[in-house]
Amino acid sequence: MFVFCFLTPVERVLAELxxxxxxxxxxxxxxxxxxxxxxxxxxxxxxxxxxxxxxxDTSIRISKIREVREGEKDxxxxxxxxxxxxxxxxxxxxxxxxxxxxxxxxxxRDKWVRGLRYAIQMEQLAEQRNETDRYPFGVGFSIxxxx
Numbered sequence: 001m002f003v004f005c006f007l008t009p010v011e012r013v014l015a016e017l018x019x020x021x022x023x024x025x026x027x028x029x030x031x032x033x034x035x036x037x038x039x040x041x042x043x044x045x046x047x048x049x050x051x052x053x054x055x056x057d058t059s060i061r062i063s064k065i066r067e068v069r070e071g072e073k074d075x076x077x078x079x080x081x082x083x084x085x086x087x088x089x090x091x092x093x094x095x096x097x098x099x100x101x102x103x104x105x106x107x108x109r110d111k112w113v114r115g116l117r118y119a120i121q122m123e124q125l126a127e128q129r130n131e132t133d134r135y136p137f138g139v140g141f142s143i144x145x146x147x
Contacts, residue, residue: 010118014041017115020049021108026100029081037101039115044123046090046116060092060099062123067091068116070109071102088113 007015017039024032025048035048047059071079071087078100079087085106090099103109 010114013111013115014039014118016111021112022104023048023108023112024102026078026082026087026102028078032102037112039112039119041119041122044119044126046119060090062116062119063127064093065090065116065120066093066096068113068120070113071100074098085109090116 017037018041020036020038022034023037024034026032033050035050037046037048039046044062045059046062046065049058051058067090069089069091071082071084071089074084074087074089078098079089082102086104086109087100087102088109090101091097092099101112103112
């Protein structure tokens with residue numbers, strides 16, 4: 001069991017999401033697949049259990065998630081007859097593919113939206129640091145030394 005008492009609110013949410021939450025993958029308004037989703041901040045990925053398909057990749061790198069949208073802010077046909085306040089969408093990769101998901105409670109949906117947005121920000125920050133580390137500090141100064 002994880003000790004939540006010394007964590008910040010965001011760390012508490014991330015710890016909860018890391019333990020797994022049952023959510024529905026929405027294929028259509030009439031077809032929803034229940035899966036247990038986990039947010040792995042160490043490996044920066046989202047993965048799920050419950051797929052019956054063999055050799056199926058059940059993980060999504062956080063770096064592939066472009067945007068997280070609340071259901072009421074999206075007009076996807078998949079959400080047409082569903083309670084949009086329970087839904088959220090992940091916009092993935094350069095193809096802008098949407099992964100629609102639904103929680104049983106709005107508080108669960110809100111935790112996932114908040115946690116995923118935070119994870120995306122952390123991934124982007126890490127990428128920026130890697131970009132800065134690639135360029136040696138002396139390159140910019142060599143121009144001034146030529147005078």
